[in-house]
């Protein structure tokens with residue numbers, strides 16, 4: 001369990017984290033979202049005791065990080081690419097870390113296998129690709145078999161196979177009863193991986209909710225309906241207070257102010273034939289964009305995004321790094 005209570009961090013005049021309170025519960029993956037500069041990395045640093053809060057408190061497993069005797073066994077974290085001696089092998093690096101907390105060599109080989117680095121475990125880390133380095137970082141995070149796992153942009157630099165692997169891994173860690181906090185700018189990925197979301201903007205909490213609730217809350221209650229009698233249906237819908245406009249062809253209507261069930265009932269009552277009827281739910285990407293609209297730090301004058309998100313909903317990986 002991770003608990004942030006009134007967590008605040010100021011750097012001079014800049015408030016990076018502003019009175020943030022949230023809980024990350026065991027048994028699920030919590031996505032940590034927010035535009036560039038929202039305070040995610042700073043929050044993670046505070047949770048890990050790498051930085052002191054100006055006020056408020058962060059607890060991991062019921063204690064402040066520095067109160068843990070063997071932190072690797074309590075909390076596993078992947079922040080930015082770690083400083084690993086480039087001349088060392090992955091195995092030597094993990095063995096050295098394991099030794100600091102009395103973790104057996106057997107566990108080193110286990111995590112190497114878990115992250116798929118067995119074939120290169122004895123190779124120099126200096127020659128590792130970005131993806132291999134990321135896997136080594138994850139191996140490091142899991143070394144102490146911790147109950148709490150915190151990963152800052154773990155899919156950064158991973159190919160599609162790697163992304164799928166991370167998704168499965170995170171879900172598996174949560175299913176084992178661990179608390180998993182993971183930050184990402186890839187909304188489609190978060191939608192598939194996370195159960196719960198903590199969304200921040202300009203250091204403040206914007207949402208602490210489930211993925212389902214967030215997308216439902218932001219749902220644009222539009223209903224799309226296709227009918228060979230679309231014009232008649234539009235008139236009938238106006239009669240029940242719904243607005244409709246033709247969209248993508250004369251037989252297709254976008255209806256606002258009525259649910260899909262209400263549209264179907266009106267059509268049924270008047271014998272209007274329907275070829276298609278569906279409620280349009282918003283994606284996590286849309287819900288996120290609506291929620292964070294006012295908190296994005298870097299915008300061009302026309303409001304275009306310059307925070308690393310691409311128009312197609314993916315993110316420019318590593319844009320902030």
Ligand SMILES: Nc1ncnc2c1ncn2[C@@H]1O[C@H](COP(=O)(O)OP(=O)(O)OP(=O)(O)O)[C@@H](O)[C@H]1O
Pocket residue numbers: 011014015016034035036037038039040041042043320
């Ligand atoms: N050491 C520091 N000194 C001064 N300002 C800082 C420091 N660390 C972070 N900040 C500022 O605090 C704010 C939050 O930064 P942070 O890196 O936590 O955001 P983030 O949500 O992790 O962003 P990103 O998605 O780009 O990684 C930013 O405006 C940043 O410039």
